[in-house]
Amino acid sequence: MAERKVVFHYPSRLLETPIVSTLVRDFNLGFNILRANVTPGAEGLVVLGLEGSPEDLDRGLAWVEAQGVSVQPLNKDVIRVDEKCTECGACLTLCPTAALWRDPATQRVEFDADKCIACEICVPACPPRAMQVSF
């Protein structure tokens, strides 16, 4: 048995498609949903821990991608270098999981590493390049 953490990015047209249940039924995979963020009419995003044989995992993930879901392996971290961050807020609306968020009371820009799915969208979008990939 092997386990892989992955992020599925769904286009809105696939939100009704039973992706995960098909992985269980047709590819013998177990799953654990770590995070899900699905907004009707917009993109969906699900972070999963998948379990199964390496062959089943490869076949299953290939099938998911063939459906039009983008699959991102979750094998690295994004970190914030606090000395470089100026708390401007250029990242806020780009972060798909609100791991980067602004406290409305203080206007401070906060980073919750446990919500981060390492999609790296913030990395090149950060003007002082305070967000960095750590392997």
Added chain:
Amino acid sequence: MAKTYSEINTKIAAGTVVVVTAEEMIGLVEADGADKAAERVDVVTTGTFGPMCSSGAFLNFGHSKPRMKVSKAWLNDVNAYAGLAAVDLFIGATELPETDPENTPHPGEFRYGGGHVIGDLVAGRDVRFRASAYGTDCYPRQELDTWLNIRDLNECVLCNFRNAYQNYNVAVNAHADRDIYTYMGVLKKGLANANYCSAGQLSPLLNDPYYRTIGIGTRIWLGGGEGYVFWPGTQHNPTVPRGENGVPKAGAGTLAVIGDLKQMDPRWIVGVSLLGYGVSLNVGIGVPIPILDAEMARFTAVKDSEITAQIIDYSKNYPYCEGAPLGAIDYASLRSGSIEINGKPVPTGSLSSYPRAQEIAADLKDRIATGKFFLGEPSQLLPSADSGQSFKMLVERPVG
């Protein structure tokens, strides 16, 4: 009774000055009214920290042996302008290295440029300096490749021609199927986000909307050191529409500022990379506003909910100078994290750092309160709403 600059400076020297930040002034005027607040408060401090592209630095690196009249120069491979005598250079914040891939592939990352060179100088890091010249009888040398450090320069002066914009656009992207990469950040298709760039109620010129106290010679907090306003900034446009409180409803006044980079701190002079756009320089500026009378107390009590900005579509309105703004919105709404455009909720982000603006206003307050910073009385105020001065678009004429 009206106060003078010299009366306030005497109080600063005596340690009896009353100084508050522009945030604190809001509550004081709400509680006691402008007349009482003006009697009590002598100075209100402001602050702003964000990308200010029209920035740069002059530096004089001293004469080499043999002497050289530099005609082409590069600092960490970024072009510096050398058309100034023999050993003076100007490095502009948005200049790129000749080897930068720019927007190929799009969006380019723009990892390093003039703003970063200035940031490296302020941080005390060595900067590689290459230069070439054609050689003359009095300046025979033709090639140079060495290191510069700010401590060894004769002068290193931050000289920014347009900073501290009085209000700014809120940027959105109404394009249906393409994200865009702008100097206002990444703007997602279909009005999926909105970015603003102003310290709002803490912003210097929004606290003195008619420039009654800010002009040539105003001493300011610049990059952590002291600097001056030396001119109205380029594109200074005081005649835009204003609200009843005098606050411009769109980008209006600007400042040209100057100061010794050797005094500054790398926390407040930061090279930045704007995805798909280019490089720039984040600059921290704080302006002390003397509360000469009740009107200045009222002006400095302006709050985010009373300052509005125009919502501009950066896929069409801005680049092609077409169409009208999509609406207007106040800064309290922008700072709440979400606004409404055409009935749709739109999350907001920003390029200007409010926490850093607060830190600047607080630091300037502390310096004034402890007798370390005195007001500079302007020799001449900036052109105001009655000046007739306005921003002109380029008029192109046929050539040949």
